[in-house]
Amino acid sequence: MTVNDSTSPALTNVGTVRLQGAEVLTITSVSTAAGTFEYVGTGAAATYVMSDISSSTDYYNVTFNGAAGDVFRTAANITAANNVTMSGGTLDISTNANTLTVTSSLTVGGGSLTATNGNIDANSHVIISGAGTLTAPGSGKTFTVAGNWTNTAGAAFFVHSSGTVTFDPAAATTISISGTNTFNSLTSTAAGATIQFKDGDTQTMAGTLTLYGSEGNLLTVKSTVDNTDWNISVSAAQLTQFLSVRDSEVLGSADITCFNCTNVSGNDNAAASPRWVFLTLSISFPQAGKTTDFTPTIIGLAPASSAIEVRLNSCAGTLLGSATANVNGDFRFASSSGVITTAGSYTLVPCLSGLA
Numbered sequence: 001m002t003v004n005d006s007t008s009p010a011l012t013n014v015g016t017v018r019l020q021g022a023e024v025l026t027i028t029s030v031s032t033a034a035g036t037f038e039y040v041g042t043g044a045a046a047t048y049v050m051s052d053i054s055s056s057t058d059y060y061n062v063t064f065n066g067a068a069g070d071v072f073r074t075a076a077n078i079t080a081a082n083n084v085t086m087s088g089g090t091l092d093i094s095t096n097a098n099t100l101t102v103t104s105s106l107t108v109g110g111g112s113l114t115a116t117n118g119n120i121d122a123n124s125h126v127i128i129s130g131a132g133t134l135t136a137p138g139s140g141k142t143f144t145v146a147g148n149w150t151n152t153a154g155a156a157f158f159v160h161s162s163g164t165v166t167f168d169p170a171a172a173t174t175i176s177i178s179g180t181n182t183f184n185s186l187t188s189t190a191a192g193a194t195i196q197f198k199d200g201d202t203q204t205m206a207g208t209l210t211l212y213g214s215e216g217n218l219l220t221v222k223s224t225v226d227n228t229d230w231n232i233s234v235s236a237a238q239l240t241q242f243l244s245v246r247d248s249e250v251l252g253s254a255d256i257t258c259f260n261c262t263n264v265s266g267n268d269n270a271a272a273s274p275r276w277v278f279l280t281l282s283i284s285f286p287q288a289g290k291t292t293d294f295t296p297t298i299i300g301l302a303p304a305s306s307a308i309e310v311r312l313n314s315c316a317g318t319l320l321g322s323a324t325a326n327v328n329g330d331f332r333f334a335s336s337s338g339v340i341t342t343a344g345s346y347t348l349v350p351c352l353s354g355l356a
Helices: none
Strands: 016-019 036-039 047-049 061-065 071-073 078-080 084-088 090-092 099-102 106-108 112-114 119-122 126-128 133-135 143-145 149-151 164-167 174-178 181-183 185-188 194-197 202-205 209-211 219-223 230-234 238-241 243-246 248-252 256-259 262-265 276-279 282-285 297-301 307-312 319-324 330-334 348-352
Touching: 061 078, 106 112, 126 133, 185 202, 202 248, 209 238, 219 248, 238 348, 282 348, 297 307, 297 319, 319 330
Parallel strands: 016 036, 036 061, 047 071, 061 084, 071 090, 078 099, 084 106, 090 112, 099 119, 106 126, 112 133, 119 143, 126 149, 143 164, 149 174, 164 185, 174 194, 181 202, 185 209, 194 219, 202 230, 219 243, 230 248, 238 256, 243 262, 256 276
Antiparallel strands: 282 297, 297 330, 307 319, 307 348
16 A cells, blocks of 8 residues: 655544555555554465555554554554554564553453563553463563553463563553453552552562652552552562552562651551561761861761662752661761762752662
8 A cells, every 4th residue: 555645634534444465565555544454364374564654644544453463563663553453373573672652541352562671651550361372572662541440351361471561651640550461570660650550459660679769759559449468479679669558468488668758557567478568768978058168077876787879858859878787777977079079058858779
């Protein structure tokens, strides 16, 4: 199919354009305000290379509805202004290390999406349902989700590929994670946002759990139903900071330690390990509101043997210096010269190393 017109867009699609087999799509530009492109294959268990549309956004909706064995392979990055839906066949963004960007919902309801060597930027929801299998981007790749994560297919239908899923909702918004999932690493630094975990469901971490908000602007993690547990299973000790935590039970074989967090209610911190452990990082000198020089000596209290950074104004602020607490939890260091160069009021914030 060739549309080569000097007008822009060259093609306005308000219905469905269906592509079978090895048909080549050559369009100089396409309107992405409506319409669907559907890739259906031929059922011959062949690999079809998707055509790249010459625009920053390739589709409004794009659907893959091939038979078993049909593989739709990207040759360039793909961007959809609305939804991407997998119903059958395989979408392969891995072979050529491409990025799939979805403005609205990414749904894998049948067939499979293979992204081991690619990247996924889901600016709204991710849905895994039916017999659809999502194989995530692997180590060193990116997988970001700004909306809800829903997996009704089961844990076996999400393959983490030893990668990281980063939830990045906007501040003051609420998203949810539901279904039984095994993540390699799960990260969110969305200060001011709320992540609701489906009550009764268990989220398993094979690797690292990285959750933190900021001082005075906590990241909230809670159950979808108040006073009903959501479960998180970890196999290695995890460190988090600046959270508001409610109704959570830790499973597995290790604790989750939460620094400068709010223990709202319903958590298992009073139980035996594995459990939530709530601790405080603090600075005892210089005291708040007191005047000091440009290179103050910092004295504080932290968990025994923990690595601490002190930053200006927030954990994302300029590094003033770092230290390792002793066996009693005390730390002390002379701050670096040249960091504070102007007289003024600064807030010194103790942070866990690596969480900035």
